Amino acid sequence: MIEVKDVYFTYPNGIGALKGVSITIQNGDFVAIMGQNGAGKTTLVKHFNGLLKPTKGKVLVDGVNTRDISVARLARKVGFVFQNPDHQLFCETVEDETSFALKNFGYKPNIIERRVTWALNLLSLTQYRKTSPFMLSGGERKRVALASVLASDPKIVILDEPTIGQDHQQKEKLRQFITQLRAQKKTVVIVTHDVEFVAECNPRVVLMTEGKIVADGRANKILTNYNLVTKASLVPPQVTQIFMKLSDLGLPTNVIDVYEARKVFLNSLEGS
Amino acid sequence: MSVFDGLKFRKVSSPVHNLDPRVKFFFVCVLFVVAVMFFQLLPLLVLFFVPIPFVLVARVKREWIRSLKGASMLAFIIFFFNFIFNYIYNEYPNIPSASLIEYSVAMTLRFVVLVETFSVFFLTTSPDLLGLALEQSHVPYEFCFAFTTAVRFVPVLADEAQTIMDAQKSRGLELERGNFLKRIKNYIPILIPLIVSAIRRSLELAEAMESRAWGATEKRTNLYVLRLGKTDYALAFTSIFMLVVAILVWRFVPIPPLSVILSFLQL
Numbered sequence: 141m142i143e144v145k146d147v148y149f150t151y152p153n154g155i156g157a158l159k160g161v162s163i164t165i166q167n168g169d170f171v172a173i174m175g176q177n178g179a180g181k182t183t184l185v186k187h188f189n190g191l192l193k194p195t196k197g198k199v200l201v202d203g204v205n206t207r208d209i210s211v212a213r214l215a216r217k218v219g220f221v222f223q224n225p226d227h228q229l230f231c232e233t234v235e236d237e238t239s240f241a242l243k244n245f246g247y248k249p250n251i252i253e254r255r256v257t258w259a260l261n262l263l264s265l266t267q268y269r270k271t272s273p274f275m276l277s278g279g280e281r282k283r284v285a286l287a288s289v290l291a292s293d294p295k296i297v298i299l300d301e302p303t304i305g306q307d308h309q310q311k312e313k314l315r316q317f318i319t320q321l322r323a324q325k326k327t328v329v330i331v332t333h334d335v336e337f338v339a340e341c342n343p344r345v346v347l348m349t350e351g352k353i354v355a356d357g358r359a360n361k362i363l364t365n366y367n368l369v370t371k372a373s374l375v376p377p378q379v380t381q382i383f384m385k386l387s388d389l390g391l392p393t394n395v396i397d398v399y400e401a402r403k404v405f406l407n408s409l410e411g412s
Numbered sequence: 413m414s415v416f417d418g419l420k421f422r423k424v425s426s427p428v429h430n431l432d433p434r435v436k437f438f439f440v441c442v443l444f445v446v447a448v449m450f451f452q453l454l455p456l457l458v459l460f461f462v463p464i465p466f467v468l469v470a471r472v473k474r475e476w477i478r479s480l481k482g483a484s485m486l487a488f489i490i491f492f493f494n495f496i497f498n499y500i501y502n503e504y505p506n507i508p509s510a511s512l513i514e515y516s517v518a519m520t521l522r523f524v525v526l527v528e529t530f531s532v533f534f535l536t537t538s539p540d541l542l543g544l545a546l547e548q549s550h551v552p553y554e555f556c557f558a559f560t561t562a563v564r565f566v567p568v569l570a571d572e573a574q575t576i577m578d579a580q581k582s583r584g585l586e587l588e589r590g591n592f593l594k595r596i597k598n599y600i601p602i603l604i605p606l607i608v609s610a611i612r613r614s615l616e617l618a619e620a621m622e623s624r625a626w627g628a629t630e631k632r633t634n635l636y637v638l639r640l641g642k643t644d645y646a647l648a649f650t651s652i653f654m655l656v657v658a659i660l661v662w663r664f665v666p667i668p669p670l671s672v673i674l675s676f677l678q679l
């Protein structure tokens with residue numbers, strides 16, 4: 141469980157990136173943190189594994205204040221996948237890359253071997269085991285970065301902008317993958333402004349603007365609230381936009397999912 | 413990375429920002445030369461205060477102090493080594509003399525003077541103006557361009573290094589762990605991604621430049637041309653005056669150590 145209690149954060153250059161943020165993320169939650177560029181999303185999630193410590197207020201991870209524990213220790217519990225895989229890949233082979241965190245945490249070789257095999261298999265990277273990560277494509281490098289974090293089997297997984305620069309197929313894979321993580325009762329936090337991606341997953345949405353949380357609730361509630369969404373410089377999902385335009389037909393305006401939309405639409409056609 | 417912050421230029425207008433970069437650079441060089449000429453505490457102490465009015469006028473106090481803080485560790489090391497080695501060679505096993513302490517402080521102060529003047533210079537001079545100054549001093553354009561690009565990418569690289577450090581810490585890397593050799597090895601996971609991305613960035617830059625016909629014309633002209641104004645001449649003359657005075661003092665005036673002056677004042 142992550143508890144953020146009235147956190148303020150100011151960067152050394154004087155920019156106040158968080159201004160009184162409070163939020164609780166329960167075990168097994170699936171949360172999408174959304175908002176425009178510079179809203180403070182990355183700053184907030186960097187507090188979850190102690191990379192940043194609040195200027196004021198506190199952050200508790202499973203009841204432990206992030207001030208009292210090192211990032212390296214928290215990292216066993218909280219896996220953080222950065223936006224750009226090129227910011228972390230440095231080993232000669234994908235295998236070494238995947239075992240880096242495990243070695244840092246001091247696991248035994250046989251356990252490392254097992255975990256690496258498991259993680260590479262999970263992300264369909266087994267064939268690249270002995271390949272240099274620098275030889276892989278962008279999407280594959282992103283998956284290596286993901287594998288290297290998941291290999292240590294953290295309870296909480298944070299993904300910063302996981303869909304940027306990914307084609308539709310890769311996004312779909314990512315979605316299935318998140319579903320898998322959720323089935324394993326993991327807490328998943330994604331940072332994104334990809335409205336369509338979030339609409340397909342229907343997680344809990346936390347909307348941020350200018351260092352504050354302005355809304356918190358299920359995706360089908362938040363993303364269909366036109367005023368809220370535009371205030372955060374986003375647009376409602378396309379399906380919702382259509383339904384909003386068709387509201388004089390008596391159609392509901394809180395639909396975000398294509399399948400649900402189809403059902404609602406067919407029902408209303410039958411009714412008339 | 414706070415040392416780099418002290419060199420980061422931000423575009424504002426102030427009398428110091430508007431000075432001609434060539435004159436400003438000349439002034440910095442004079443301070444530099446004078447600082448190296450003297451090894452006594454008194455003149456270095458005077459030099460220490462010279463850049464401060466510039467900092468106040470340019471309103472870059474916070475950034476400037478940050479760069480000094482960033483250099484404080486190195487300053488301490490300089491003091492420590494000067495003191496220890498001179499003590500062991502010259503005075504051991506007597507108690508250290510006042511002049512030895514004074515000398516070590518002076519050497520440290522010399523370093524601080526160099527850092528503070530360079531910090532003011534880079535904080536108040538835009539890389540573009542600097543490149544322009546080089547160009548008008550008949551340095552080949554390729555060199556000017558390489559120089560301005562390098563300067564411009566320092567803060568970008570510093571930000572990137574921070575992100576990479578965060579990413580590796582999130583994978584359990586502990587930079588501060590182990591003995592000296594291990595600590596150096598700890599930086600490999602930071603350096604490799606940093607270098608790879610710098611190379612990738614430079615290749616991208618080269619492609620972008622070529623696609624915009626870089627080097628197509630032999631003779632370049634500039635939209636802006638640097639011209640010396642009144643304040644520029646004033647600073648130039650001040651610099652020359654300072655240099656002359658410093659040389660005269662250095663040549664003809666014996667400078668008493670601070671301890672002597674203090675005891676003289678007490679009498």
Ligand SMILES: Nc1ncnc2c1ncn2[C@@H]1O[C@H](COP(=O)(O)OP(=O)(O)O)[C@@H](O)[C@H]1O
Binds near residue numbers: 152157179180181184
């Ligand atoms: N390392 C940093 N130093 C100074 N300011 C920063 C740094 N990182 C982010 N900021 C500033 O903090 C604010 C929030 O940034 P960030 O959390 O990255 O936003 P988001 O991830 O929502 O786009 C922005 O105004 C940004 O300019």
Ligand SMILES: [Mg+2]
Binds near residue numbers: 181182183
């Ligand atoms: Mg971000």
